[in-house]
Amino acid sequence: MRDEQLxxxxxxxxxxxxxxxxxxxxxxxxxxxxxxxTRVIExxxxxxxxxxxxxxxxxxxxxxxxxQEIDVHAIAEEVTVHPSWIVQLxxxxxxxxxxxxxxxxxxxxxxxxxxxxxNNNNSYTELSREVGRLNRSTTDMKKDINAIKKGARVIAAxxxxxxxxxxxxxxxxxxxxFHVVNGADSIYIQxxxxxxxxxxxxxxxxxxxxxxxxxxDTTFRNLGQIPYTFKHSExxxxxxxFTFGFPQDSxxxxxxxxxxxSGLNGDTLDYEISVPINPGNSGGPLLDSKGNIIGIVRAKxxxxxxxxxxxxxxxxxxxxxxxxxxxLTKVPVLNTENALAKLTRQQQVKKIKPYxxxxxxx
Amino acid sequence: MSTESKSSIPTDxxxxxxxxxxSENAIKRLYVAYFPMVMQLILNNNGTPDDAKxxxxxAIIVLYNKVKKGDFELNSKLKTFIYSVCRRLWLKRLSQMNxxxxxxxxxxxxxxxxDEVEEQGERDIQFTKMQSALQMLGEPCKTIIExxxxxxxxxxxxxESFGYTNADNAKTQKYKCLQRLKKLFFQQK
Numbered sequence: 001m002r003d004e005q006l007x008x009x010x011x012x013x014x015x016x017x018x019x020x021x022x023x024x025x026x027x028x029x030x031x032x033x034x035x036x037x038t039r040v041i042e043x044x045x046x047x048x049x050x051x052x053x054x055x056x057x058x059x060x061x062x063x064x065x066x067x068q069e070i071d072v073h074a075i076a077e078e079v080t081v082h083p084s085w086i087v088q089l090x091x092x093x094x095x096x097x098x099x100x101x102x103x104x105x106x107x108x109x110x111x112x113x114x115x116x117x118x119n120n121n122n123s124y125t126e127l128s129r130e131v132g133r134l135n136r137s138t139t140d141m142k143k144d145i146n147a148i149k150k151g152a153r154v155i156a157a158x159x160x161x162x163x164x165x166x167x168x169x170x171x172x173x174x175x176x177x178f179h180v181v182n183g184a185d186s187i188y189i190q191x192x193x194x195x196x197x198x199x200x201x202x203x204x205x206x207x208x209x210x211x212x213x214x215x216x217d218t219t220f221r222n223l224g225q226i227p228y229t230f231k232h233s234e235x236x237x238x239x240x241x242f243t244f245g246f247p248q249d250s251x252x253x254x255x256x257x258x259x260x261x262s263g264l265n266g267d268t269l270d271y272e273i274s275v276p277i278n279p280g281n282s283g284g285p286l287l288d289s290k291g292n293i294i295g296i297v298r299a300k301x302x303x304x305x306x307x308x309x310x311x312x313x314x315x316x317x318x319x320x321x322x323x324x325x326x327x328l329t330k331v332p333v334l335n336t337e338n339a340l341a342k343l344t345r346q347q348q349v350k351k352i353k354p355y356x357x358x359x360x361x362x
Numbered sequence: 363m364s365t366e367s368k369s370s371i372p373t374d375x376x377x378x379x380x381x382x383x384x385s386e387n388a389i390k391r392l393y394v395a396y397f398p399m400v401m402q403l404i405l406n407n408n409g410t411p412d413d414a415k416x417x418x419x420x421a422i423i424v425l426y427n428k429v430k431k432g433d434f435e436l437n438s439k440l441k442t443f444i445y446s447v448c449r450r451l452w453l454k455r456l457s458q459m460n461x462x463x464x465x466x467x468x469x470x471x472x473x474x475x476x477d478e479v480e481e482q483g484e485r486d487i488q489f490t491k492m493q494s495a496l497q498m499l500g501e502p503c504k505t506i507i508e509x510x511x512x513x514x515x516x517x518x519x520x521x522e523s524f525g526y527t528n529a530d531n532a533k534t535q536k537y538k539c540l541q542r543l544k545k546l547f548f549q550q551k
Contacts, residue, residue, distance in 0.1 A: 004537045046544060047511050052485075053492045054512030059426060062386070063419045066393045072401075072411050079402035 006036075010043050136249065143194030164245035164284035164297070165189060165213060167355040168230075168320065169332045170223040172197075172215035175316055176283030176359050177298045178204050181211050189215065189357040192251055196360070202327040208269055208315040209298055211283075212323055213359070226335040227351045228285070231292040231313050235271070237261060243275050243297050243310075244349060245284030246358040253349055254281075263309040264299075270309040271295055277308045283359060286310040291340025291348055371395045374440040381429045393422060396441060399470065400448045406467050407452065417455070421447040424482045438473055446472040450479045495546040503539035510536060 012018050013026050030037050077091075090097070163180030167173065174189055181187055181201050190196045197217035204211050235241075235258055242255035256274035263270025273286065277297055286295035295310035320332060340348045372380075372391045380388020397418055404414035421444050428434040449472050456466075496504050502524060509515040509523075517529055517536070526532040 004534065007537055007540070008533065046547075049488060049492060050507070050511045053489050054508065056423065056489055059423060060419065062389065063393065063422060066390050067415055067419070070394065070397060072415070075398045075401050076405060076411050079398055079405055 006039065007043065010040050013040070014044055014047075140194075140249075146194065161361045162246065162280050163282045163359040163361070164280065165357045165359045166283075166285040166293075166352075167223055167226060167357070168212070168316075168334065170226055172199075172220055172223070173202075173320075173332055174199060174213040174215065174357060174359075175285075175296065175319075176211050176213060177296060177311075178206050178209045178211040179298070180283045180359055181213070181361055182206075184361040186362045187213060188360045188362070189213065190360060191357055192353050195219075199359075203319060203323045205315075205319045205322070208319065209311055210296065210316055210319040212319060214327070223355060225337075225339070226355060227339040228287060228291050228293050228355075229336055229338045230317060230334055231288070231294045232317065234261065234312060234314070235288055235294045239294075240289045241273060241275060241286055241294065242289075242345070242349075243277065243281065243284050243286050244352060244356050245277070245281040245297065246356075247278035247280035251353065251356060252278075252281075255345075258294075259307075267309075269315060270298070270311055273297075273308050273310050274306055275308055275310075276306070284356065285352075287340075287348075287352070289345075291338055291343070291352075377440060378429055378434065381426055389422070389426075392440075393418075396444050399441070399445060402469055403445070403448060403467075404452060406469075408456065409452065413452075413455070417448050417451050418444075420451055420482065424478050427482070427485075428478065442471055442473060443475070445470040446475045447479060450475050454479070491547055491550045494550065495543055498546050499539065499543050503535075503542065506532075506536050507539050507543060 009026065013023065018026060030040060161180070163176055165174040165176035165180075168175050181204075184201070187199045187201065188196045189199050197215045197220045199213040199215045199217070201211050202214045237258055237260070239258040240255070241258050242253065244251055244253050246252070254275045254277060256276065258271055259274050260272035262268050263272055271286070271294070273295075275286070275297070277284075277300060281297050282299070284297045285293050286297050288294050292313075293316070294313050296313075296316060297308070297310045300308045317334075320334070323332070325331070340351060343351065372388070372395060377388050377392045379385075380392075397414075400418040400421070401411065401414045404417060405411070409417075424447050425434070425440070425444060449466065449468070453466060496507070499507070506520060506524070509520050510517070517532055520536075521529050521532040524532065526535070
């Protein structure tokens with residue numbers, strides 16, 4: 001309690017509220033008592049600081065109020081160096097540009113909305129697939145009808161597996177991969193125009209994965225001069241190569257490079273190629289840019305993307321040599337005259353088309 | 363506030379006497395007159411308009427205190443003084459933010475004003491401590507202390523506005539509040 005009264009006395013003294021007598025007495029006391037003197041100075045400083053703090057707060061409030069009235073943005077504009085005319089343009093016209101952009105976006109969205117683009121896309125794609133399927137079945141039917149007209153046999157039952165094969169002689173010897181025809185009850189080949197011919201395997205070489213088929217259908221006609229030749233030597237790396245086969249109902253062209261002279265795990269039977277191939281490409285020819293057969297497409301590495309393999313043509317030539325003579329009416333003579341070398345790729349593909357077959361296995 | 367006085371740049375003695383006489387108008391004219399100069403300095407040295415506002419207000423406070431204390435001598439132009447203080451403050455802030463590349467783009471002459479800025483910095487620390495002490499003090503103590511020591515209201519008025527039955531109660535309350543405030547203030551590092 002004493003301390004409280006002391007503070008009150010100090011405040012009255014500092015505030016000049018004491019009368020002359022009391023004031024003199026207090027000053028006397030202050031001179032005698034150093035402790036009291038310190039307390040007075042302390043209190044004076046602290047309340048002074050409080051007072052100054054209050055003034056500062058007030059001054060800051062006033063300055064802020066003044067600041068509110070200033071157009072800071074305009075001043076900032078004035079004193080900064082403008083970087084370029086495009087920024088200037090944006091600053092001057094950004095509201096107009098914004099409005100224009102909004103209208104444009106709105107118009108695009110509205111158009112998309114009314115044309116149904118934003119509606120569920122799924123029905124759209126499904127429909128297209130439906131149309132595709134209908135189309136395909138219609139062409140299939142047409143092909144069948146054509147085939148019937150020409151008296152060829154119509155294959156009605158669905159096939160077990162499919163591959164690709166290519167003619168090695170004009171009288172109906174077809175090369176394909178052994179794994180395509182392995183375990184077949186019967187084999188049919190179908191050309192690009194949809195005609196099917198019955199064939200049988202006359203030579204199988206499971207080791208190098210080659211099979212030679214012979215067309216035994218009576219409706220089969222001589223194919224005419226084979227346009228491509230067979231390469232005896234190995235091809236060089238980075239050679240531009242292409243293939244042509246039947247991963248689907250219509251023939252598919254694919255090209256790439258010869259990327260390695262050996263296949264999976266260093267298998268020297270194979271080339272590694274970067275041609276995109278799919279199931280159904282197996283047994284198809286691999287040609288170089290001059291139109292030489294350099295291999296038979298046969299496998300892909302499933303764990304790696306873009307790594308595919310083709311059997312080297314040397315092994316195909318070996319297989320042809322090894323065909324038992326009793327299954328042949330005459331010794332096969334391979335074409336040695338290349339009709340493709342000087343053609344463009346489009347012309348090459350057009351030319352070889354009739355000699356590539358889909359191999360259907362039942 | 364007429365637009366005329368806004369647009370014209372006031373003379374230095376007008377401002378000094380205005381501040382001494384607590385003229386609202388003088389401060390306003392001063393503020394408006396030199397703000398663009400400071401904006402130019404700050405914006406062209408990696409600052410934002412908000413930085414410019416902070417720095418400028420701090421400089422005005424330095425000038426204000428100097429004038430109030432009576433030791434502002436008109437031997438340099440006010441404009442130069444304000445520019446120098448702002449420049450000094452901004453350099454200090456840039457180095458605190460590690461944004462100072464050792465080079466400042468100047469637009470005016472400037473004076474050495476290190477002492478003023480230092481003094482201001484120390485006082486600012488005290489004020490920050492006081493501010494947070496008052497915050498921690500809480501109501502009703504904060505209002506009682508502010509009313510009595512800052513706004514100079516009498517104990518009688520405070521007594522009425524807080525509904526104390528007699529002045530003694532209010533005085534006791536005020537005493538306790540002050541003791542608490544001192545404690546809070548000196549506790550801070």
